[in-house]
Amino acid sequence: MSLIQISGLKKSFQGTEVIKGIDFTLEKGRCIALLGPNGAGKTTTLRMLSGLMNPTSGTISFTDAKKGEDIRDLIGYLPQFPVFYEWMSGLEFLSYVGKLAGLTSKEAKERSLELLELVGISDAKNRKTAKYSGGMKQRLGIAQALIHRPQLIMLDEPVSALDPIGRREVLDLLEGLRKETTILFSTHILSDAEEVCDEILFLHNGKIVESGTMTELRERHQQAKLDLYFKGKSEGYTPYFSNHELTLSVMTEGNRVSIFVRDIALARKAFLQEIAERNWPLEKFEVSSMTLEDVFMKVVGK
């Protein structure tokens, strides 16, 4: 079931079109990554969805929103660099935001303590947010986005500013949150998207250039590629492969020969037979699968 529908979304800043017409639908209960290089328009898109920016044209509609309902009830948003009232403690800030979102004082406090526990900063709940580290701010930011149990949480680069350990923890946190709510998060780190998300939207130069689940993307962009590793320099073996009828192209690097082929099954059979006959010193034979990075490079390179 769809949660939110975006169609023809555009945004211009002083005449420069930054978002050039985006259409997509988010399904309930999914985790979607908005992936793209720096400057692709990820932050702008999220800001428009959260209502912090008005689109130049296009519509954003929530399936569940009743007429006249404040869509801010349905969303939680974490900006790229979350800021808090520095004179408040983490617990005070969460309770304050909770009360603003319509919880009673008691509910707000209970929910805050629960969330502080969930994001792993309950030890620092009474410390002023001015004294929080970058990672703690990010966690408090995630907690405040969740305070009113929104249907959709949007996180702008939630892990980019974190060290490897903090990042691992936040990714695990997101993994856990998937059961409760729909998550849309932007990132330029491919492995994060691949790890947590079911679905990926590639944003490049203000347009969605590719989208789908990981499996769909792999199938669509899969190129049959064989990696052969020989003992010693591999150049001597290249002519045979490049002249073979199944070969599309060949790359050589050190002891490795990478061959793009028309048909994996046929090529494997033919090449292995040939190598065995000639008694070449093959050390490793690999049918390589497409990574998200390959898809990214291919899509963005267009």
Place this chain on the structure above:
Amino acid sequence: MSQWMTLLQKEMLEMWRNFKWIWVPITFILLGVKEPITSYYMPQILDAVGGLPEGAVINIPTPTAAEVLISGLSQYTTLGVLIIVLTTMGIIAAERKSGVAAMILVKPVSFHSFVTAKWAGSMILMWLSFFIGYLSTWYYTGLLFEWIPFSEFFQSFFFYALWLTVILTVTVFFSASLMAPGMSGFISLAVAIIISLVSSTLSNWLEWSPAQLTTYANEILMDKEIPDSTLPASLLAAVCIILLLYFSVFIFRKKELAA
């Protein structure tokens, strides 16, 4: 309503934590007691400081109690206004600049409440500080000169505070429309100065100008009755305050929170 109260409570707590609740009332009290005390002890002060030629006769007429209160009020026209503008100018602009306003306003918070609760917070601070400051002027004038009836004191307080409210609301308005707190402070001061100057030079034509409320507050003390133009000037001040608040919310809502 409960959301508005939450916002107001936060303003109160913030002003407590950043010591506004301490230094603003204290400054206003200092401003307030300075006038009666220096007026009373002026001959002794001059005497003690010395430097006057031998034989010079110091002859300063003792001011009346009303005159002391009036010159006490004039302290608030300059320094008081400055303090009000300085404490209010960042109230919205600074939060927007730091980005915390965006954090709050992605929650279902009404823009009306956000702006008016901030305004109300500043109002409470300003009215209370001004009240105890001016009350101490009245008290010391009573001790050292003679007692002015409390009702006259209170009337002059009220109409004077109404003018200070206009200035405070102007500052809130510019704080909502501009990004830089310094800029909004500067423009608010300039506006206050221009309105006061124009009103006092063209006082015959601008009897209803809210800035004239300061003059009327003085006249209440001097003549012991409320001047005729006080009511229309007060009404106009109220209209200005409401319009300024309305446009503050309107402009603030129009602006994109994320720059």
